[in-house]
Amino acid sequence: MKKFFVSVLLILAVFKASADEGMWLPMLLGQQVYDDMVKHGLKLSKEQLYNINKPSIKDAIIIFGGGCTGEIVSNEGLIFTNHHCGYGTIAGASTVEHNYLRDGFYAYSKDQEIKSNITVQFLERIADVTNEVEAGLKGLNWADRTKKTPEVYKAITDKAADPANGLSARIYSMFKGNQYIMYVYKTYRDVRLVGAPPESIGKFGGDTDNWEWPRHTGDFSIFRVYTDKAGKPADYSADNIPLKPKWFLPVSIKGFKNGDYAMIYGYPGGTNRYETSYGIKLKNEIENPSLVRLRDARLKYMYAEMIKDPAVKLKLSSNYAGIANYWKFYEGETKQLEKYHTYEAKQQAEQQFMKWAANKPEYQNIFSDYQKNYEAWTPYAKQRQYLIEGILGSPLAAFASSLQQVENALDKKGGKDDVKKAVAAATVARKKFLDGEDLSSDEKILATTAMMFYNDIDKSQQPADIYRDIKKEFGDLNDEATYRAWAKSVFANTMILNNAKWKEFMDNPDLATLQNDPAYAYASAFVKNYNSKYAKYYSDFVNRNNELGRMYMKGIMEMNPAAVKKMYPDANFSMRVSYGNVKSYNPRDAVHYDYATTSKGILEKYVKGDYEFDFPEKALDMIKKKDFGQYKDKIKNDLVTGFITTNDITGGNSGSPVLDGYGNLIGLAFDGNYEALSHKIAFDKDLNRTINVDVRFVLWCIDKLGGAKNIINELKLVK
Numbered sequence: 001m002k003k004f005f006v007s008v009l010l011i012l013a014v015f016k017a018s019a020d021e022g023m024w025l026p027m028l029l030g031q032q033v034y035d036d037m038v039k040h041g042l043k044l045s046k047e048q049l050y051n052i053n054k055p056s057i058k059d060a061i062i063i064f065g066g067g068c069t070g071e072i073v074s075n076e077g078l079i080f081t082n083h084h085c086g087y088g089t090i091a092g093a094s095t096v097e098h099n100y101l102r103d104g105f106y107a108y109s110k111d112q113e114i115k116s117n118i119t120v121q122f123l124e125r126i127a128d129v130t131n132e133v134e135a136g137l138k139g140l141n142w143a144d145r146t147k148k149t150p151e152v153y154k155a156i157t158d159k160a161a162d163p164a165n166g167l168s169a170r171i172y173s174m175f176k177g178n179q180y181i182m183y184v185y186k187t188y189r190d191v192r193l194v195g196a197p198p199e200s201i202g203k204f205g206g207d208t209d210n211w212e213w214p215r216h217t218g219d220f221s222i223f224r225v226y227t228d229k230a231g232k233p234a235d236y237s238a239d240n241i242p243l244k245p246k247w248f249l250p251v252s253i254k255g256f257k258n259g260d261y262a263m264i265y266g267y268p269g270g271t272n273r274y275e276t277s278y279g280i281k282l283k284n285e286i287e288n289p290s291l292v293r294l295r296d297a298r299l300k301y302m303y304a305e306m307i308k309d310p311a312v313k314l315k316l317s318s319n320y321a322g323i324a325n326y327w328k329f330y331e332g333e334t335k336q337l338e339k340y341h342t343y344e345a346k347q348q349a350e351q352q353f354m355k356w357a358a359n360k361p362e363y364q365n366i367f368s369d370y371q372k373n374y375e376a377w378t379p380y381a382k383q384r385q386y387l388i389e390g391i392l393g394s395p396l397a398a399f400a401s402s403l404q405q406v407e408n409a410l411d412k413k414g415g416k417d418d419v420k421k422a423v424a425a426a427t428v429a430r431k432k433f434l435d436g437e438d439l440s441s442d443e444k445i446l447a448t449t450a451m452m453f454y455n456d457i458d459k460s461q462q463p464a465d466i467y468r469d470i471k472k473e474f475g476d477l478n479d480e481a482t483y484r485a486w487a488k489s490v491f492a493n494t495m496i497l498n499n500a501k502w503k504e505f506m507d508n509p510d511l512a513t514l515q516n517d518p519a520y521a522y523a524s525a526f527v528k529n530y531n532s533k534y535a536k537y538y539s540d541f542v543n544r545n546n547e548l549g550r551m552y553m554k555g556i557m558e559m560n561p562a563a564v565k566k567m568y569p570d571a572n573f574s575m576r577v578s579y580g581n582v583k584s585y586n587p588r589d590a591v592h593y594d595y596a597t598t599s600k601g602i603l604e605k606y607v608k609g610d611y612e613f614d615f616p617e618k619a620l621d622m623i624k625k626k627d628f629g630q631y632k633d634k635i636k637n638d639l640v641t642g643f644i645t646t647n648d649i650t651g652g653n654s655g656s657p658v659l660d661g662y663g664n665l666i667g668l669a670f671d672g673n674y675e676a677l678s679h680k681i682a683f684d685k686d687l688n689r690t691i692n693v694d695v696r697f698v699l700w701c702i703d704k705l706g707g708a709k710n711i712i713n714e715l716k717l718v719k
Helices: 002-015 031-040 083-093 130-137 142-160 277-306 310-339 342-357 366-389 395-402 404-411 416-435 439-456 464-474 480-493 499-507 511-516 518-533 535-559 561-566 599-605 617-624 695-705 709-714
Strands: 061-064 068-072 078-081 120-128 167-174 179-188 190-196 221-227 261-266 576-581 585-588 591-593 596-598 640-645 657-659 665-672 690-694
Touching (some): 031 576, 061 078, 078 190, 078 665, 083 190, 083 310, 130 179, 142 167, 142 179, 179 221, 261 665, 277 310, 277 342, 277 439, 310 342, 342 366, 342 535, 366 439, 366 518, 366 535, 404 518, 416 499, 439 480, 464 480, 464 518, 480 518, 511 518, 518 535, 535 561, 599 617, 599 640, 617 695, 640 695, 695 709
Antiparallel strands (some): 061 068, 078 221, 120 179, 167 179, 190 221, 261 576, 261 657, 585 591, 596 640, 640 690, 665 690
16 A cells, blocks of 8 residues: 555656646636645635736737737837847848848838737636547547547537637647637637847847857847727727727836745647657657757858848848757756656656556556557658658748649649639739748758768658669769759749749649649658658557547546645646746856846856847946936846846747736746756756846846837836
């Protein structure tokens, strides 16, 4: 009996939240979790955190642009989010002559605000629809269940949707399919750029400092959401008015100290805290190393062109930033998972679960089935990663592969309307592709990734005809010069990059011309090879994993029902709240990291003219003069630029508000620390830190540096 009790404790230690771990559903906070928040320093009631009938903090938190979080900070719909969340809009509004990305931008009146393509979503309400979903899927095996799920979801969400008023609904699977919750959102379509610092502030430290502490990055941008005169969502119009929000966040310039309460609301994109040892092994040995290696090659060629020409930098900047961000993340994730023996810890927990499940038919075969499932898929996992991150990592190849829609239409008899639609869509997509295309870097990417696929992927899994043809015309397949010559030929001869040839094809599309185009022939060969031979294996693998994951999660909760109160579902881009404290840490022996950074660190890192560590001269002069105004921190006697907290966040939380115990905004979350990059899989209670930009640094940039006092005057400052 004692041995069994120890076993249960061991497995719950792996799956139950501890310390400041947990991305909690604010609408379903249990009393135990709320009481723990109060112990940490929360001064608000549960109703102030989330109330479906009355305004509460949740009404100030928005989905920004589909992949980030933002917060409303004024009664005129002003939004704060991260610079990297607004990066695409800032770059898109920039020209070489008016380079807002390089120089920054502030609207000194509302008529100077810049139209964007961003949308924002507010959470209106939620509903537990588990019974409805399960009723619609009752009696189905997992394969049929997977096929029917979208239909069941749609039947439920259609009842809640009201497109005329901007309302849509989305169902989220919680605890790996053991619970289903529907979120109803209101989407606003008129969102305008209000301000952003120069990139040398907004991305200070670049890739070198990415995922690192100490940090001095002013990672913020400012937007505003507009409505029609009746307060309803509307397309852009000069007649629209600023949104009147249900709730907005006061902004605190009082400061804080080590140990103070910190709470983060937002939309974390995805975690897999309940991953198995098999999943970690696949990630560590195949998936992550492949991704890192392939992205490293792509980034090298893009960077080389970006530093040569400001116009190329503008063109590639947004794409480059996205590729680089998770290149470093996945490199660090593998290192941390291995360093902290996460694989072994999961194995140990699984052994204990199997002992508990030994005489329970519903659960006893879960891990033998997991083993079979991974053994069936693992031989093909590397090829899939090399296709996505390598072959289709070339923008030309990625666009060329999309022309399969045209080929499909041409291949159908009597489908003239389909052909017309397909070629029209391809022409629109081509223009977008060409607007962002840098020929020099892409040609090198095409050559290098083709060679990497040939060298690293089992020959039996390769589209043999492609490499046979390259060898026949260009030479030795083990020689880099062969691929460079081949890529040059592809770029010179594809109709995709030749306006006259493209027009000729669009005017009279035919199958042979498309199939013989060198770029299309190349890209489609790899995609067809995967789709015809391996896609089913991957689909079967994912479906079976999901089925097993649902049962494993159900078993974990059944094993100890009392523990469920301190369990949280994986992040899935539904609203969450995490809580903890401002806190310094010791990353390794004899090294201490303070809880906050100051302007002093900017001066120490600054390198004039450097791609990553340059800084505006005006800002440097003000820092040297200690011209900080009301934004100076009393404890540090300096301008605090960033700070760290113990909060549990992940991708999607970018731009999330960091709140004090009273619900006042003290910063914006924008990163995690390198020592805890295993956080998607395993939370480290000692080393995990969220990196935030101090809101006083944000306000100093807006006010003292940017001169946009009109923005400051909108805010409710807490002094």
